[in-house]
Amino acid sequence: MSSNNKQLNIDARGLGKVAVLMGGTSAEREVSLMSGGGVLQALQSRGVDAHAFDPSLNNLCDLKAHGYDRCFIALHGRHGEDGTVQGALELLGIPYTGPGVMASSISMDKIMTKRIWRAEGLPTPDWKLVSSAAETAQAFKDLGSPMIVKPAREGSTIGLTKVTSVGQCEQAYRLASQFDPEVLCEQFIDGDETTCPILGQGHDARALPVIRIVAPEGNYDYQNKYFTDVTQYHCPSGLPEAEEREIQRLVVEAFRTLGCRGWARADIMIRKSDRKPFLLEINTSPGMTGHSLVPMSARAEGIDYPELCLRILSMASLDARQGTPKNEPQGAGAQ
Secondary structure: OOHHHOOOOOOOHHHOEEEEEOOOOOOOHHHHHHHHHHHHHHHHHOOOEEEEEOOOOOOOHHHHHOOOOEEEEOOOOOOOOOOHHHHHHHHHOOOEOOOOHHHHHHHHOHHHHHHHHHHOOOOOOOEEEEOOHHHHHHHHHHHOOOEEEEEOOOOOOOOOEEEOOHHHHHHHHHHHHOOOOOEEEEEOOOEEEEEEEEEEEHHHOEEOOOEEEEOHHHOOOHHHHHOOOOOEEEOOOOOOHHHHHHHHHHHHHHHHHOOOEEEEEEEEEEEOOOOOEEEEEEEOOOOOOOOOHHHHHHHHOOOOHHHHHHHHHHOOEOHHHOOOOOOOOOOOOOO
């Protein structure tokens, strides 16, 4: 184990009273409850004064009223990793884990994420934004087969279809549009599916080991992600060392470009024909279940699950406290 990965001397009691936000109202509520339950148990095992808090059952203002000092966000999807709960916590003045309001909002929107990555010269598959079945069929002609159709602002492959014929376009569009009025059609990259977590912030951000995913018939869907054991995860990835290093470099750059902090996990496809990596999306509140990938990658680097949770919690922050000059009150520039 390298010196970077030995257990940090984090004062668990010094972290104060902690709310683990879980559940929520998104389509990923079930997974969020599993993630939050694992995080809660892990933090409590390390002596943190941690408590479960479901925003769908409790008013967020109760966090202030009940004296919480920081939040571990284990919410997934809408109203969890899209900047909304982050904004509420900013107003309450309670530090939280993961990226801030803008970075969370942009990262949740796959189209905005791809626009920024493309503008910054980072590789991501070609795409089309569509608003009808007819436009989906046209996108299929433009992008080629296979094509991925998915909601622009959902996670966990919810509402996703791999389209191989123009006749599938209408049904694929209807499914995706049930979850979001904006539907993304994306060029399918044939090759190795990988994912890579990032921890830290700015120049201190670093990538953990890459995970190579082998799903049955390449179908890494919601069921195979969370509720079956048929998907194979390779960590170490088994990729050539140069490819692993390039993916790690790429995900850290993608993380920084979007203004992320704390932690995230980026998904990458490696094209079979020329081994070129393509960024698909970034998750700013990744899963922390028994099937989840960030804990798996961390273990490969000698960081166990409770230690990972503690490290993420210790990085809880507020946008309002990022870059504020010392001894200058916030808002001092307003006249």
